[in-house]
Amino acid sequence: VSAFGVIRPRDGGGPRVAWRDGEHELDLAAALGDGVFAQPSLNALMARGPQAWADARGRAREAVAAGTAETHDAAGVDALLPFAVADYVDFYSSLEHATNLGRMFRPDAEPLLPNWRHLPVGYHGRAGTVVVSGTPVRRPHGQSRAPGAPAPSYGPSRRLDIELELGLVIGTPSSLGEPVPGDRALDHVFGAVLVNDWSARDLQAWEYVPLGPFLGKSFATSISAWVTPLDELDAVRVALPPQEPEPLHYLRTEPWAWDVALEVELNGEVVSRTSARHLYWNAAQQIAHLTVNGASLRTGDLLASGTISGPGREQRGSFIELTWNGAEPLTVGGEERTFLRDGDEVVLRGRAGDVELGEVRGRIEP
């Protein structure tokens, strides 16, 4: 891990910005003596722009290398939610994920809807229920309608799922009314987090027409405590074949993706291995699309990729896909498993070449 975060030492003191290198966490407020680090969130640093981010990282690395600054052992601090989330946007940019869900829910129709290859479909999620890795996730209650039932019923979700996603965190804001062109989009991005967009599939299936997911998602979204600077992903940038059909002009880029290796672990057992390279729409295209209507970016916006699934069965980023809507259970810990049970713990991990991304961990509570 080489990343920014916010820590609170267990032996006392308030939250402050930290730089993590491996298992060591450097208190930047103490080491660098700048008020921008004596904050309970990264937002003030994020708003300062790319030069400030690079400077902070450079000085942090020097301090760690020189051994001149005290570091905390990771076990001695709590890592807090690293930034105040402004708006949370969730895209739907994996071709395999969108195709899998289309096949399951509309078996007699084209799995991809007509707009999917023309624009990065997305929607707004609930920013106020984004929580940091380690926060327990309480199983949500709500309405769902059993297949064939005449009316809905109320109860705990029986189809609780995960979504494995890569999230980008906006640092530099943009202005209302001024679209951000794709070739400038990454200038606004402070860094990357892993995202588990917990999903109650039964609530979602009943509620989502015509305005999209709401309570099926809004009970919790977990992110890693550490935000990896975007530069760390440069080493794993890969070219992709051209998109077909060619997108409209504002979405044209040389096609590329980040080959960030990703894993899903259920109760200590890896159940999926995939990569962010399987995303069809890349981050530059997502940001160009999000702002083409003049919508502004704010410091703290979280843009999640949507569930990342690869072409293989073991490369799927949700249990609804891994178990084909529950029809093809996985064997985990010697048991047949479909959706999440109380007590289950899910950990998402990521790696960009030599650099580990912070994990996202969550346990289901009743």
Added chain:
Amino acid sequence: VSAFGVIRPRDGGGPRVAWRDGEHELDLAAALGDGVFAQPSLNALMARGPQAWADARGRAREAVAAGTAETHDAAGVDALLPFAVADYVDFYSSLEHATNLGRMFRPDAEPLLPNWRHLPVGYHGRAGTVVVSGTPVRRPHGQSRAPGAPAPSYGPSRRLDIELELGLVIGTPSSLGEPVPGDRALDHVFGAVLVNDWSARDLQAWEYVPLGPFLGKSFATSISAWVTPLDELDAVRVALPPQEPEPLHYLRTEPWAWDVALEVELNGEVVSRTSARHLYWNAAQQIAHLTVNGASLRTGDLLASGTISGPGREQRGSFIELTWNGAEPLTVGGEERTFLRDGDEVVLRGRAGDVELGEVRGRIEP
């Protein structure tokens, strides 16, 4: 108007919290000498809870009545965005609006989808592009697909519309994992604003499956500069007939609504008159639903009702309804009109008995 807001005097000085009574605006930071009013938003006051809100209002009214405090003339100040928006949720709670849109877009099917009478359908909008009344609205560009066209094209929206809504502003937060019961829901509400949820119908129609509206809405949402305390709506609370079918237990209330009279004005001419009493789902039900899955409320959450349309043709809260998708133009200023043109100015007004709600004004720029 009897409402809280945030003003900046044109003759200098920073933003501060104000109380407006009619055309007079009392600078509460100066009059009451409490730091909670020396703020660029109402959020600090909102977080203090109902007793603090009532106290502030009582003291403000005393100061105005006694003539002991200097007031600003409304013409001498700029009224700013009154609160920092946390999450913006938009419901879809008017039976007539949902039915009208269903008839237009799915003429051969039941106009209401199966879930509509069982839960207050809603979704998250973009909090970062909520703007205060008077902010110009730039016509959004984006993708749409003309009827019968094989592929989408890019350009300015040709079907720019309004949505007339009533918005509630959350003051007291709730805890993650703890649903707010309907009979406690209004305790969390600081006050009400008018909302114009500008909508680009052509962008929305192409993008919205399967995850809901996104760029068709996110370019701007305008709210009134003045937040009317919820108590001011008590006088216009009306009982309604029972809902059919009876909702699930967590949504049961004695059915009621606020009879807030509402108007839409285009270029100085009133084109619609309706009332918030036409909403099928009330605010207590909306909040109980929003939190039933454990989602928390934050200070600054904006909950909009969805477009408010009544049963009569002149009671519809959007141009797509008033002109039946453009097929039945209105005559305004001697001209046939359907969707909004550059230069058009729309003003929404509301009145709860004797109390005017602050207006929402916006002009379309190219």
